[in-house]
Amino acid sequence: MNLNGKKIGVALTGSFCTFEKMFLELQKLRNAGADIYPILSNAAQSITSRFGTPEQYKEKIKEITGKEPIICIEGAEPIGPKGYLDVLTILPCTGNTAAKLANGITDTPVLMAAKAHLRNNKPLVISISTNDGLGMNMKNIGLLLNSKNIYFVPFGQDDFEKKPNSLVAHTELLIPTLEAALEHRQYQPLLQSYH
Numbered sequence: 001m002n003l004n005g006k007k008i009g010v011a012l013t014g015s016f017c018t019f020e021k022m023f024l025e026l027q028k029l030r031n032a033g034a035d036i037y038p039i040l041s042n043a044a045q046s047i048t049s050r051f052g053t054p055e056q057y058k059e060k061i062k063e064i065t066g067k068e069p070i071i072c073i074e075g076a077e078p079i080g081p082k083g084y085l086d087v088l089t090i091l092p093c094t095g096n097t098a099a100k101l102a103n104g105i106t107d108t109p110v111l112m113a114a115k116a117h118l119r120n121n122k123p124l125v126i127s128i129s130t131n132d133g134l135g136m137n138m139k140n141i142g143l144l145l146n147s148k149n150i151y152f153v154p155f156g157q158d159d160f161e162k163k164p165n166s167l168v169a170h171t172e173l174l175i176p177t178l179e180a181a182l183e184h185r186q187y188q189p190l191l192q193s194y195h
């Protein structure tokens with residue numbers, strides 16, 4: 001399914017090392033003609049790290065999408081009643097957000113957006129990036145994989161020697177994964193090696 005004219009929510013959480021790759025995908029979505037609605041978790045809009053500052057992220061998001069990001073729960077809530085998104089992606093999705101989503105917790109703008117969007121029976125695409133994917137968070141990823149209307153960007157072990165529990169999505173597969181999700185299909189293969 002073509003993404004031209006599609007309304008796509010892109011919800012950023014605090015996996016800051018993935019932001020550069022995420023911005024590349026955001027630009028690709030824009031080039032494909034998507035209408036992008038950015039959403040920031042509390043961490044994504046407040047933490048300064050060696051990867052950048054919240055001000056830099058917001059500036060870049062505005063530059064690419066032409067929109068101010070949604071930064072509060074009340075800003076994300078209308079996604080439910082208005083039902084304006086065709087598809088929502090959590091890109092990148094931290095272990096923290098995956099764990100909360102799998103357990104019905106809704107305490108950030110990103111989680112509010114996900115809950116609001118899912119109530120409309122529309123697809124949610126998770127682009128996981130977490131050091132505990134094969135550890136503490138495996139059970140939560142399993143719950144999400146088995147949940148209605150939730151799809152995953154294919155992922156794999158990005159550094160099995162130094163970080164044996166780490167799982168990271170192949171963000172370059174975001175567009176085909178979104179296209180499949182809009183048809184309520186999981187893009188395959190889901191597990192993809194980094195070697």
Ligand SMILES: Cc1cc2nc3c(=O)[nH]c(=O)nc-3n(C[C@H](O)[C@H](O)[C@H](O)COP(=O)(O)O)c2cc1C
Pocket residue numbers: 012013014015016017018041042043044047049050051093094095096097108129130131
């Ligand atoms: C520099 C830096 C990099 C981080 N990278 C990741 C990461 O790749 N994956 C992850 O799950 N958490 C990562 N975290 C931790 C999250 O930011 C933290 O768990 C935060 O509470 C996530 O909140 P959120 O899921 O609402 O965005 C990182 C934190 C910092 C400061």
